Amino acid sequence: MGAGHAHRLYRPGHSPVHALPPHCKLAATFGFVLVVVSTPREAVWAFGLYALLLAGVAAVARIPAGLLLRRLLIEIPFVAFAVLMPFVAEGERVEVLGMSLSVSGLWGAWNVLAKGTLGVAASVLLASTTELRALLLGLQRLRLPPLLVQIASFMIRYGDVIGDELRRMSVARRSRGFEASGIRHWGVLAKTAGALFIRSYERGERVYLAMVSRGYAGSMPVIDEAVATRGQWAYAAVLPVTALAVCLMGWTL
Amino acid sequence: MTATPALTPSLEVAGLAYAYPDGHQALYGVDLSVGRGERVALLGPNGAGKTTLVLHLNGILAGGVGSVAVAGLPVEKRNLAEIRRRVGIVFQDPDDQLFMPTVREDVAFGPAAAGMRGAELEERVGAALDQVGMADFADRPPHHLSFGQRRRVAVATVLAMRPEILVLDEPSSNLDPASRRELADILRSLDVTVLMVTHDLPYALELCPRSVILSEGVIAADGRTQDLLCDEKLMRAHRLELPFGFDPRSVSVA
Numbered sequence: 001m002g003a004g005h006a007h008r009l010y011r012p013g014h015s016p017v018h019a020l021p022p023h024c025k026l027a028a029t030f031g032f033v034l035v036v037v038s039t040p041r042e043a044v045w046a047f048g049l050y051a052l053l054l055a056g057v058a059a060v061a062r063i064p065a066g067l068l069l070r071r072l073l074i075e076i077p078f079v080a081f082a083v084l085m086p087f088v089a090e091g092e093r094v095e096v097l098g099m100s101l102s103v104s105g106l107w108g109a110w111n112v113l114a115k116g117t118l119g120v121a122a123s124v125l126l127a128s129t130t131e132l133r134a135l136l137l138g139l140q141r142l143r144l145p146p147l148l149v150q151i152a153s154f155m156i157r158y159g160d161v162i163g164d165e166l167r168r169m170s171v172a173r174r175s176r177g178f179e180a181s182g183i184r185h186w187g188v189l190a191k192t193a194g195a196l197f198i199r200s201y202e203r204g205e206r207v208y209l210a211m212v213s214r215g216y217a218g219s220m221p222v223i224d225e226a227v228a229t230r231g232q233w234a235y236a237a238v239l240p241v242t243a244l245a246v247c248l249m250g251w252t253l
Numbered sequence: 254m255t256a257t258p259a260l261t262p263s264l265e266v267a268g269l270a271y272a273y274p275d276g277h278q279a280l281y282g283v284d285l286s287v288g289r290g291e292r293v294a295l296l297g298p299n300g301a302g303k304t305t306l307v308l309h310l311n312g313i314l315a316g317g318v319g320s321v322a323v324a325g326l327p328v329e330k331r332n333l334a335e336i337r338r339r340v341g342i343v344f345q346d347p348d349d350q351l352f353m354p355t356v357r358e359d360v361a362f363g364p365a366a367a368g369m370r371g372a373e374l375e376e377r378v379g380a381a382l383d384q385v386g387m388a389d390f391a392d393r394p395p396h397h398l399s400f401g402q403r404r405r406v407a408v409a410t411v412l413a414m415r416p417e418i419l420v421l422d423e424p425s426s427n428l429d430p431a432s433r434r435e436l437a438d439i440l441r442s443l444d445v446t447v448l449m450v451t452h453d454l455p456y457a458l459e460l461c462p463r464s465v466i467l468s469e470g471v472i473a474a475d476g477r478t479q480d481l482l483c484d485e486k487l488m489r490a491h492r493l494e495l496p497f498g499f500d501p502r503s504v505s506v507a
C-alpha cells in the first residue's frame with residue numbers, strides 16, 4: 001500500500017541542474033516558456049535553436065534523451081488537435097499529396113506544435129530535476145498565495161491516505177459480494193464517494209485540531225526557506241536570457 | 254515516590270464542567286492535579302469524557318466553568334500560544350498528527366510556529382527524533398513508515414516543543430507487542446510529566462505509578478495504579494476490564 005508515493009516524474013541525481021534552488025528553476029522555466037510563446041511562428045530556425053538549448057540543459061542535467069522523449073508523450077492530445085487544424089481552417093489552401101490544406105491552418109498547427117512541444121519539454125526537464133516538495137517551496141518563495149501552497153502540500157501528504165481509504169472501502173464492498181459492473185451499480189459507487197467525502201472531512205477536522213494544538217494560527221510556519229545565491233540565479237538565467245536573444249533575432253530578422 | 258516540596262504542579266484542573274453546544278454535558282466538575290515529573294494514567298470507559306478533558310488542557314475546548322492551569326499559567330485566550338507550547342498532545346491517529354510532507358518538517362512544525370528558525374530549529378528537530386529513535390527517518394514521508402514508527406514520530410512532534418506535560422490519547426492502540434514495548438521504553442526514558450489516556454490497563458500499570466478513573470464526567474477514583482486495578486468492585490463499576498489471564502497482583506512495580 002502507498003507504493004509509488006514519490007512523484008514519478010522526478011529522477012534523482014546530482015547534476016548542477018538538480019542542485020539549483022527550486023525557485024530559480026521555476027523562474028527560468030517560466031521565463032523560457034514566455035519567450036518561446038512570444039516568438040513569431042515564421043522564425044522557424046529560432047525554434048530549432050530553442051530545442052538545442054533544451055537539449056543542452058538535458059545534457060547538463062544528465063537526463064537521457066529517451067526518457068525525455070517518452071515523457072513528451074503526454075503532449076499527444078495537443079498533437080492531434082494540431083494535425084486537424086490544416087484540414088479545418090479557412091483561407092488560402094495548398095495541395096499536399098493530393099490533399100487540400102489551409103495555409104493559415106498549417107502555420108497554426110506548426111505554431112501549436114512547436115511552442116507546445118518546447119513548453120512541455122521545459123516542464124518535463126523541471127519536473128525531472130526537482131522534487132515535488134522542493135517545487136512547492138519554490139512556489140512559496142516566488143510569492144504564490146500561501147493558501148495554494150498549503151493546499152498542494154496537503155494533497156501530497158494525504159493523497160495516499162485517502163487512496164488507501166478508498167481501497168479499503170472497495171475491499172469491504174467486494175468482500176460482501178459486490179462488483180461494480182454497470183450503470184445499475186453507480187448508486188453504490190456514488191454512496192462510496194459520499195462516505196469518502198465525509199471521512200475526509202472528518203479527518204480534516206482532526207488534522208486541524210492537531211495543527212492548532214501545535215501552535216498553528218492561520219499561516220504555515222516557514223521551515224525550509226529556499227535561498228539562492230547571485231551565482232545560482234545567474235546560472236539559471238542562462239536559459240531564458242539566451243532564449244530571449246534568439247527571440248529578439250527572430251523579430252528583427 | 255518521594256514527596257516533592259510544594260512546586261507548582263504541571264497540571265491543575267479545578268471544578269471543570271463542560272457541556273457541548275448541543276447541550277450534552279460531558280464533564281461535571283473535574284478536579285485533578287498532576288505534579289511535575291509524574292506519570293499518570295487517565296482511565297475510563299468509552300464516553301466518560303476523557304477526550305473532552307484532554308481538549309480542555311490546551312484550550313481547544315473552553316467556555317464551561319472551572320479552571321485549568323499548566324505550570325501555574327491559566328488556560329485563557331491571551332495565553333493560548335504559550336499554553337499550546339507547554340501542553341504536547343499526541344492524538345490517537347498518527348495520520349492526523351503528521352500532516353507535513355516529511356518527518357523532519359512535521360517535527361519542526363511546532364517550534365517553527367513559535368518562531369524558531371535555522372540551526373536552532375534543526376538542532377531541536379534532531380534532538381526530538383533522537384529521543385524516539387527515529388533520527389534516520391527524518392527525510393521520509395510519514396506515509397512510508399510503519400504504524401509504530403508513525404506513533405513514535407507523533408511523540409517527537411510534541412517533544413520538539415519541549416512541553417511541560419505530554420498528553421497521550423490511547424498511545425498503545427493499534428500497536429503490535431514489539432512497538433508497544435518500544436514506545437513504553439521511550440516514554441519511561443523521558444524526563445517530562447505524562448498524562449496518558451488509555452484503556453490498556455496493563456500498559457497503565459507498567460508505565461504509570463498513579464491512575465485516575467474518569468467516569469460519567471467526574472473523577473471517580475485517584476490512587477496507586479496497582480491498588481485501583483486490584484479493586485474489582487471499583488473496576489466493574491466503571492466498565493474497566495483486565496485482559497484475560499492478567500493479574501495485577503502478580504506484577505511487581507517499581
Ligand SMILES: Nc1ncnc2c1ncn2[C@@H]1O[C@H](COP(=O)(O)OP(=O)(O)O)[C@@H](O)[C@H]1O
Nearest residue numbers: 273275277279298299300301302303304305306
Ligand atoms: N462534539 C460533540 N458534541 C456533542 N457531544 C459530544 C461531542 N464529542 C463528544 N460528545 C459526548 O461527550 C461525551 C464524552 O465524550 P468523550 O470525551 O469523547 O469520551 P471518551 O474520550 O472518554 O470516550 C460522550 O457522551 C460523547 O458522546
Ligand SMILES: [Mg+2]
Nearest residue numbers: 300303304305
Ligand atoms: Mg476518546
